[in-house]
Amino acid sequence: MSAFPILSRFQQDAHIKTVEIEPGQTMDEVAAACAFHSIGLHVADKPGRTLRVRPTTEDDSAPPWPRDLTVEKAGIRFYDCIDIYFEEPQ
Amino acid sequence: MLERSEWYDIARDTNWTPSYVSQEALFPPEMGDPYGIPTEEWETFDEPYKVSYREYVNIQREKDSAAYSVKAALARSKFHDEADEGWACVLKLHYGAVALTEYQACQFQARMSRFGPSPAMRNMSVYGMLDELRHTQLQLFFPHELVHRDRQYDWAHEAQHSKNWAVLGGRHAMDDIMMTRDAITSSVMVSFAFETALTNLQMIGLSTDAANLGDHTFANLITSIQSDEARHAQLGTPTIEIMIRNGRKKEAQQAMDIALWRVWRLFSITVGIPMDYYIPLEQRHMSFKEFMHEWVINQWERQVQDLGLERPWYWDIFLLDIDNHHHCQQGGIWSWRPTVWWNPPGAVGPKEREWLEEKYPGWNESYGSYWDVITNNLLQGHEEKTHPQCIPIICNMCQIPISHRPGPEWGARAYQREYGERRYNFCTEVCRWIFDTDPERYKDHETIVDRMYSGEIDPPTLENVLKYMGIGVISEGGRDGHDYGWVEGFRAQAAE
Known part of the structure; x- marks a missing residue:
């Protein structure tokens, strides 16, 4: 299976963007791919904060996927919408 | 000559009963x-x-x-x-x-x-x-x-x-x-x-x-x-x-x-x-x-x-x-x-932002955060960083990029619907509701983004997509209408 588009709902961005990801990518790699199209373009960076990925839900309450989980194992499909957000400092 | 009021109603309301075809065939x-x-x-x-x-x-x-x-x-x-x-x-x-x-x-x-x-x-x-x-x-x-x-x-x-x-x-x-x-x-x-x-x-x-x-x-x-x-x-x-x-x-x-x-x-x-x-x-x-x-x-x-x-x-x-x-x-x-x-001007210099904040309280905290990033890129001479290298997802009803309030309130959300073998994306509950009123009516239309992934725009390179949309064919595409002049107010503020 090759690259396919997902909907990147990046925290504080005005737009939901299509970003192509690959089944073997980890969540950290997905977060980086989405950050490339938002941070420094429409969203200010928050240095030192970790980006996490979770499925988009109505109340933004879904837990994040493990950072090393792959796209394939997370079951992310064509046009799935995912949240990419800055993790609160521990 | 008769006054309008003396003949208007009867002339306007003249109707007829069809005899060669049925009323239903006529209307x-x-x-x-x-x-x-x-x-x-x-x-x-x-x-x-x-x-x-x-x-x-x-x-x-x-x-x-x-x-x-x-x-x-x-x-x-x-x-x-x-x-x-x-x-x-x-x-x-x-x-x-x-x-x-x-x-x-x-x-x-x-x-x-x-x-x-x-x-x-x-x-x-x-x-x-x-x-x-x-x-x-x-x-x-x-x-x-x-x-x-x-x-x-x-x-x-x-x-x-x-x-x-x-x-x-x-x-x-x-x-x-x-x-x-x-x-x-x-x-x-x-x-x-x-x-x-x-x-x-x-x-x-x-x-x-x-x-x-x-x-x-x-x-x-x-x-x-x-x-x-x-x-x-x-x-x-x-x-x-x-x-x-x-x-x-x-x-x-x-x-x-x-x-x-x-x-x-x-x-x-x-x-x-x-x-x-x-x-x-x-x-x-x-x-x-x-x-x-x-x-x-x-x-x-x-x-x-x-x-x-x-x-x-x-x-x-x-x-x-x-x-x-x-x-x-x-x-x-x-x-x-x-x-x-x-050629859309950004038009969000210091005075314009003051006006926007007055008319739309909270504009600076939300939309201002979006334009701050753009303004900083321009002030630092990184115009290339103001051009996204991806495309926004488009609503399957209004065909407009799915967007909402940026910043702390973070309102952007895609409202989705599975119908037949397709997944549809909508900007709001309202656009999704319109689709739901008659899915068969709307189901076959593809947004510009759908067309990039369905093979209609092939290959979906930036150059090809722009040409498909008539850019560079009918006229050149847009640029900042004020050649970024609106950021100069911020440069002057920084110098002070």
Whole structure:
């Protein structure tokens, strides 16, 4: 299976963007791919904060996927919408 | 000669009983009245504004003479040489979006004049049809003389023949409400929801702005068109009254709700962005939000209730959208400026931001955070970082990028629906609801983004996508209309 588009709902961005990801990518790699199209373009960076990925839900309450989980194992499909957000400092 | 009042009603109401074909063959329900309302009920149709053909021709001839003579008198003026590019954007956007939409409206009126179940409706819509034809001619002819100055004005003629993403949005909505409905439903949708609620008012606001800026040719043109709109928009009111009286309130309500939202999403871009961003700060006569609240929320809503309908179920979403939609799309259109046929200025320098914060409290914390990043990139000489290398997902109903309030409130959200073997994305619950009212009607259309992944735009490279949309073919795409001059205020502030 090759690259396919997902909907990147990046925290504080005005737009939901299509970003192509690959089944073997980890969540950290997905977060980086989405950050490339938002941070420094429409969203200010928050240095030192970790980006996490979770499925988009109505109340933004879904837990994040493990950072090393792959796209394939997370079951992310064509046009799935995912949240990419800055993790609160521990 | 008889006075009009002595012969008008009988002439207008003349109807006939067909003998060579059936009534249904002459007026097929799918083209005229699908609700089965009796003919005698339609014969009570009484439009508020009355005019005879003789009067109509005399009035229209005078209007045309006035519009064309002002244009001729000002043809040698240097207005367009000296006008702000922001105002040029208003004109390019307006002509591209509106000129041939008027011709669609001409066909919509023609359908009413042929298939309308009421003789009075058929009579009035003949004038409406002639109105819309005149508007098409005016709005194709006036920008034509500007093409030699700037090729982007050619979109007045070309836009509706292109597959530009912004045109797809307009065409999808107009095909839905104006081109593919029966005479009765489209009368509610276009005459009442579109023209009465929004277009007529848009014309009033736009002509005021044009006069303030000294563009008397355009002000005169718009005033001339508005006076027609004010008359033929009244076709919707008696239609709704008859529908309600005959047990079809639910259908009238749904038609109005669908159309208002569909047109609102476009109207906010073609009017909201110009009012709050393109028109130079010194010449803005009111904010878009003030305009909407004064003319639509206060006045049109009262008309809806007087008629016996309810305000649309999504009223709270609509009010929220007035505060947000055009600000989001100003950011999006500016960011993806090479994809449009005008040169959108960012227009968010220190003074403009102060004005936006005053008119839209909280703008700085939300939209300001978005523009801060862009402004910093420009101040640091990184113009290339203001061009996204991806595309926003597009709503499968309004065909506009799915966006919402940025910053801490983070409102952007895709509302999805699985239907058949496809997944559809919508910007709001309202666009998804419209899809749900008749999925079979809407299911096959593809957004510009869908086309990139379905193989219609192959390969979907930036160059190919732009060419597919007519950019570089009809004219060059957009750039910042003020060559980033609006960031200089921040540079000066930093120097102090």
